[in-house]
Amino acid sequence: MMENRLEPVLTSFEPGQTNWRTWLEHTHHAARPWSSSDRPLIRDESWKYTRKSAFNITDGITLPTPVIRTAFDHRTNWQPLKRTRQWSLMSLACAYSEHADLVTTFFGKMAGLQTRQLTALNTGAFRDGIFLYIPPGRCLSEPIELTLMLSPGTTAAFPRVLILLGAGANAHVMERHVWTDGLSQPPSGVNPPSRMINSITEIHLGEQAALTHYLEQTGDPSTRAVSLTAAHLSTDSTYQSFQYDGCGFLLRHEHDIMLKGRGSRVQLDVLSLLSKGEHHDHQTRLVHAAPATQSTQRIRSVVGARATSIYGGHIRISPEAKGSEAAQNNHHLLLDSSARAMSRPELEIGVDDVRCTHGATSGELNQDTLFYLRSRGIDQRQARHILITGFTEEFLAGIPSETIRAHWRSNVDGILAKLEES
Amino acid sequence: MNLLELRNLHVAIEGKMVLRGINLDVPPGEVHAVMGPNGSGKSTLVQTLAGAEPYQVTDGQALFLGKDLLSRAPEERARQGLFLAFQYPVEISGLSNAYFLRASVNALNRARGEPELDAVDFLGVLRSELLAMEMKPELLERFVNHGFSGGEKKRNEILQMKLLKPRLALLDETDSGLDIDALKVVARGINAMRDRERGFLVVTHYQRLLDYVVPDRVHVLVNGRIVQSGDADLARLLEKRGYDWLLEPQRA
Numbered sequence: 202m203m204e205n206r207l208e209p210v211l212t213s214f215e216p217g218q219t220n221w222r223t224w225l226e227h228t229h230h231a232a233r234p235w236s237s238s239d240r241p242l243i244r245d246e247s248w249k250y251t252r253k254s255a256f257n258i259t260d261g262i263t264l265p266t267p268v269i270r271t272a273f274d275h276r277t278n279w280q281p282l283k284r285t286r287q288w289s290l291m292s293l294a295c296a297y298s299e300h301a302d303l304v305t306t307f308f309g310k311m312a313g314l315q316t317r318q319l320t321a322l323n324t325g326a327f328r329d330g331i332f333l334y335i336p337p338g339r340c341l342s343e344p345i346e347l348t349l350m351l352s353p354g355t356t357a358a359f360p361r362v363l364i365l366l367g368a369g370a371n372a373h374v375m376e377r378h379v380w381t382d383g384l385s386q387p388p389s390g391v392n393p394p395s396r397m398i399n400s401i402t403e404i405h406l407g408e409q410a411a412l413t414h415y416l417e418q419t420g421d422p423s424t425r426a427v428s429l430t431a432a433h434l435s436t437d438s439t440y441q442s443f444q445y446d447g448c449g450f451l452l453r454h455e456h457d458i459m460l461k462g463r464g465s466r467v468q469l470d471v472l473s474l475l476s477k478g479e480h481h482d483h484q485t486r487l488v489h490a491a492p493a494t495q496s497t498q499r500i501r502s503v504v505g506a507r508a509t510s511i512y513g514g515h516i517r518i519s520p521e522a523k524g525s526e527a528a529q530n531n532h533h534l535l536l537d538s539s540a541r542a543m544s545r546p547e548l549e550i551g552v553d554d555v556r557c558t559h560g561a562t563s564g565e566l567n568q569d570t571l572f573y574l575r576s577r578g579i580d581q582r583q584a585r586h587i588l589i590t591g592f593t594e595e596f597l598a599g600i601p602s603e604t605i606r607a608h609w610r611s612n613v614d615g616i617l618a619k620l621e622e623s
Numbered sequence: 624m625n626l627l628e629l630r631n632l633h634v635a636i637e638g639k640m641v642l643r644g645i646n647l648d649v650p651p652g653e654v655h656a657v658m659g660p661n662g663s664g665k666s667t668l669v670q671t672l673a674g675a676e677p678y679q680v681t682d683g684q685a686l687f688l689g690k691d692l693l694s695r696a697p698e699e700r701a702r703q704g705l706f707l708a709f710q711y712p713v714e715i716s717g718l719s720n721a722y723f724l725r726a727s728v729n730a731l732n733r734a735r736g737e738p739e740l741d742a743v744d745f746l747g748v749l750r751s752e753l754l755a756m757e758m759k760p761e762l763l764e765r766f767v768n769h770g771f772s773g774g775e776k777k778r779n780e781i782l783q784m785k786l787l788k789p790r791l792a793l794l795d796e797t798d799s800g801l802d803i804d805a806l807k808v809v810a811r812g813i814n815a816m817r818d819r820e821r822g823f824l825v826v827t828h829y830q831r832l833l834d835y836v837v838p839d840r841v842h843v844l845v846n847g848r849i850v851q852s853g854d855a856d857l858a859r860l861l862e863k864r865g866y867d868w869l870l871e872p873q874r875a
Binding site: 567568569570572573574575576577578579580581583584587588590591592593594595598 | 674
């Protein structure tokens with residue numbers, strides 16, 4: 202078993218790979234025309250504040266292969282991919298032979314090629330990915346952890362994840378993106394080569410399914426990562442997403458959520474911590490396409506010196522979505538006068554009888570609140586710390602899993618300590 | 624030695640003069656009330672003494688326990704034994720009230736060279752005070768002042784005063800927005816703190832609170848100056864006659 206511990210998914214092909222190869226080539230081929238940078242795309246405007254060229258998007262895709270590992274418990278040992286009566290977790294290549302109908306039905310369905318050039322680039326370049334399937338009616342009591350890591354020396358990676366929950370299924374999934382190359386620090390004065398990651402996670406929830414999805418992204422100063430979470434929600438299904446972006450020179454994340462079924466609900470909670478000079482860009486696109494659907498979004502960022510935090514939130518309420526509710530909130534906490542933040546809500550409401558609210562704040566710590574704490578004998582430094590922690594705690598306190606809450610809290614504490622020093 | 628001595632204190636906010644020469648002494652063991660119409664500068668006075676930033680002292684002096692007060696940071700003033708009960712206590716998201724109260728008590732304990740309290744010891748201290756202030760225990764778990772009613776916020780201020788045990792407490796319209804039962808609880812909290820060492824400067828618009836917390840001295844502040852001082856009877860006179868009769872000489 203030990204040999205399997207670090208076995209990359211990509212070498213674990215099982216019989217039937219010829220078909221998979223053919224399908225993969227076909228998929229790559231289909232994506233190529235859409236990945237060309239001169240083709241105008243619908244959503245180019247969302248790139249207003251982040252330079253697309255920063256992601257080194259080129260046509261030549263002869264890049265090293267990423268290692269994608271799947272782990273259940275990163276503290277103890279790696280385990281091989283697993284299949285039980287409760288659920289299946291395997292490479293996409295395996296899934297293509299075992300669950301061909303699911304893969305061909307759902308792959309590329311939530312992340313459409315024509316809307317986003319980066320989706321086409323990923324689809325035209327990925328070699329394999331992770332497939333997680335929870336059959337109808339199954340409830341997982343234990344959270345599943347998917348850790349995506351890069352093999353040393355990787356300069357570009359195209360991870361791909363497909364998560365499918367059958368009707369009435371219930372699961373907690375922690376998806377960790379570790380965008381460092383696992384090498385020790387380069388000698389001082391030497392800049393590590395920059396790495397470009399373009400990852401896509403597609404999620405489909407069957408009727409009355411419920412997924413609690415945790416996404417953690419960490420990188421280092423050479424990381425440039427763009428990622429997409431695209432989800433379709435069937436009738437009465439619930440998607441809860443908690444995202445924590447700890448560190449990374451240039452991060453852009455997009456959420457593409459389609460509330461397709463009546464009564465489906467989504468909750469997005471994001472906390473982004475930006476150290477000196479970093480650039481994080483969050484884009485959310487929610488489509489309420491059925492009656493009585495609900496969405497709640499709380500996007501928060503703590504922005505250090507010379508860092509830039511962007512948020513763009515598009516909510517569309519279709520004419521069919523009577524009785525729907527959407528609430529969007531975005532708060533940037535600026536720790537320095539050189540920190541910058543932008544917020545761009547877009548609401549498109551196609552029917553009466555809906556409730557749609559949005560709010561955005563951006564600013565430094567409130568002086569009245571600081572004074573209140575100082576008037577109680579708490580010094581300025583500690584008062585600032587208490588208030589910044591309070592801001593992040595609003596995100597952390599809402600996390601259902603105690604383990605993940607504690608894990609993220611200690612990570613947040615570490616980064617804040619550095620941020621407050623500088 | 625007086626707890627507080629104000630000499631010719633002038634204070635401006637955004638270039639506009641609000642206090643125009645305040646002279647006031649508060650000796651230990653006394654309760655002084657500052658009354659006056661809206662806009663007379665009552666809140667400016669106590670906010671300035673606590674060290675709120677927007678207020679600029681343009682002239683005069685303030686001594687606390689015989690030492691200059693105005694050059695010190697707000698937290699140093701608190702550590703010396705000054706306390707302000709806010710007229711509008713702020714809400715602080717993400718910070719539990721219990722954590723905040725303990726952080727405050729420990730900040731002062733550190734400054735006084737006393738041992739800091741851990742969560743368990745502190746809870747013991749807190750429980751009895753909470754009971755005395757007739758506050759629901761759940762208010763400890765909530766974020767500071769979040770979802771508190773007006774009365775609960777004011778009780779929370781007095782609770783802090785009782786925990787921090789200041790030498791001089793400045794109470795800024797602590798009675799406003801309280802119903803009669805809450806007012807009695809708050810007054811009881813203040814009276815329980817009265818002793819020969821401690822002083823109070825109670826800012827109020829109405830005489831109502833002074834029925835329960837009987838002051839040693841009453842000062843009437845009009846247009847940034849103390850125009851009249853007297854004993855508790857002055858408060859009752861103001862209740863009957865209002866402030867108008869004191870405004871007249873100003874206009875002349």
